[in-house]
Amino acid sequence: MAVDESWRIDLERWLEPFLVGLSHPARRRMCPLYIAGLIGPGDRKSVQPMAARAGEVGYDQLHHFVAAGVWDSAPLERALLTEADRLVGGDDAFLVIDDTALPKKGRHSVGVAPQYASSLGKTANSQSLVSVTLASGEVPVMVGLRLFLPDSWTRDPERMARARIPADRQVALSKPEIAIEEIDRVIASGVRFGCVLADAGYGSSAPFRHALSERGLVWAVGMSRRQTVYPTDVAMIFPTEKARKPRKHHIPNMPPVCAEEVLAGQRWRKISWRRGTKGALTCHFAACRVRIADGPKHRIFDKGVSRMPGDEVWIIGERRATGERKYYISNLPAHTTLKTLAAAVKARWICEQAHQQLKEELGLGHFEGRSWTGLHRHSLMTMIAYAFLQSRRLQVAGRKKKSLGTAAATEHAGC
Incomplete structure (x- = not known):
């Protein structure tokens, strides 16, 4: 031949x-x-x-x-x-x-x-x-x-x-x-x-x-389900409780919670992000805006030491048909749709x-x-x-x- x-x-x-x-x-x-x-x-x-x-x-x-x-x-x-x-x-x-x-x-x-x-x-x-x-x-x-x-x-x-x-x-x-x-x-x-x-x-x-x-880059990356976050309306206050040492830093008015817990309370929607060889590829996704806990570490009242609130970002959850769940974080703009967020985090498979x-x-x-x-x-x-x-x-x-x-x-x- x-x-x-x-x-x-x-x-x-x-x-x-x-x-x-x-x-x-x-x-x-x-x-x-x-x-x-x-x-x-x-x-x-x-x-x-x-x-x-x-x-x-x-x-x-x-x-x-x-x-x-x-x-x-x-x-x-x-x-x-x-x-x-x-x-x-x-x-x-x-x-x-x-x-x-x-x-x-x-x-x-x-x-x-x-x-x-x-x-x-x-x-x-x-x-x-x-x-x-x-x-x-x-x-x-x-x-x-x-x-x-x-x-x-x-x-x-x-x-x-x-x-x-x-x-x-x-x-x-x-x-x-x-x-x-x-x-x-x-x-x-x-x-x-x-x-x-x-x-x-x-x-x-x-x-x-x-x-x-x-x-100045836009990013969408995986994260641990245990990543801690704050609501977007978290306020920074100066504590007034008595302590042996005077406070030097403002702290959030609420403790952080893990991303898995936050997303569990969100609405999950079935999203198709692209077509595969056997038809549309779909999973259930949920997303919400939070402030990521990745700032400096300070003691929060009697809750121990925690990271301070950082930038406002998206956290995204993916629930697969197998029951497996994956979690992501992104600084894509606040007006980004859930379908666009899903398409972005799923595009990584190409590598x-x-x-x-x-x-x-x-x-x-x-x-x-x-x-x-x-x-x-x-x-x-x-x-x-x-x-x-x-x-x-x-x-x-x-x-x-x-x-x-x-x-x-x-x-x-x-x-």
Whole structure:
């Protein structure tokens, strides 16, 4: 059976803006070969089988390019952001923050450690990458993958040196802190998006939410059902009760309550946020405006120490058919409808599709080297390959839409 190889010609042309950032001719030759190896046939997308399948390049050359060559990946990262913005950027686009786990054996691969892997639903020996995905509608383009270093690594300078972790990365950073760095990089590139989405692993971090708001961003993120909140009409008063020490701060005139309790008393409505392959996707949702308890800590009368009221936000509850409930928080405007809130919090699923395709189709987890540089370059190559595939899919969809529109117009003209 004849195999359509036209994608290889398209790839070389599509990669031209990326190759400008690689000054050496050998690197400009290796980059397309590596990406073609990720896209092409074969179950294993590590360097050795890719080199064997290519036939025109040796293992040493391909391995040197991704793991040891002296070249800066920043120009390729910027080119990826530019292409992602062209494909799906806009005011209606989402920037989705998440993380994904790459299961690994042994202890020498950079960042590997026993840690909870949400994609596996358990603690496993793995590498954990913070991911950033730009998405519009049902089209995701992944634009960032950065390795999270557990404490077992950041407390061991010798281990980090053996894995060739750059000096400026040999610091303990939480996943939300890494995510903010990545968001700043996306903003600096000029990529257009309307709302930042993240699960409760990020959304439960008040510093993460504050950092988003400080940047003037709109966000909708997961939260714990135990997150405490105040009614929007909470008043700040100066207490007059006798105490051993004079009061210095105003406090709320009522204690906070957990979000789960607040939403339990709201009206729950069945909402359809989009159509799936088997029809409309629906769940029951409820939402209300509150002031989030994420201000400074002070003692409230005899109720102990609590967080003071912060900004006014939406809290959103989702009740699934299985009985499972999820909770979210968002700074979307007060006039936002429940259907729009539901569509925003449910749009995050698209990054899971991207994770799956990068792993199953493009070999994201197949890199067998141990270094920081090699892992991040391999990850970058998989994201570039994925962006190329998305561009082709959009082209095909555009041609189909155009041909259908032309056929409809012809039919209408003949009536």
